[in-house]
Amino acid sequence: MSEQTLRVSEDLKLGKVEIAPDVIEVIAGIATSEIKGVYSTRGNFAVGVAEKFGLKSHSKGIKVELTEEGVMIDVFVVFDYGVTIPVVAQKVQTNIRETLKNMTALDIQEINVHVVGVQMDKEEEQPKE
Numbered sequence: 293m294s295e296q297t298l299r300v301s302e303d304l305k306l307g308k309v310e311i312a313p314d315v316i317e318v319i320a321g322i323a324t325s326e327i328k329g330v331y332s333t334r335g336n337f338a339v340g341v342a343e344k345f346g347l348k349s350h351s352k353g354i355k356v357e358l359t360e361e362g363v364m365i366d367v368f369v370v371f372d373y374g375v376t377i378p379v380v381a382q383k384v385q386t387n388i389r390e391t392l393k394n395m396t397a398l399d400i401q402e403i404n405v406h407v408v409g410v411q412m413d414k415e416e417e418q419p420k421e
Contacts (some may be wrong), residue, residue: 298396301383309399310317312354313358315396315399316336316363317354317355319343319388319391319392320356320367322391323390324353324369324384324387324388326387327380327384328380329375329380330371331370331409332353332370332411333352333353333369333370334352334408334409338378349393349403352358353368355368360399362399362402363401364400364401365371365393365400366406367384367406368407369381369384369406369407369408371407371409372405372410381405381407384403388400
């Protein structure tokens, strides 16, 4: 599918329903942020600059690819220090899959979680003696 949108169903009598990849990115981003142990998602430089000016991006760190086989999603996340990475990553995958299934009725081929960092807790500075 090289089109910019994804057809949900072509048999609707009232017309077509198409979902843009940007919508899938936003839904996946919100679903990712709901999981305990996820510190943030990692976007590109332009998203970081836009956030400095107060523009929030729910799709940062999410890449959606529409292929002939289905929808492939890549999620780039920073986890909190001390979490069990495979467990939290699986929770991210499950939540994205369930949320997209409920909201869009899409079948997802793959959800790949890329751990790009770990957020360490900032310790309070010790007073200098």
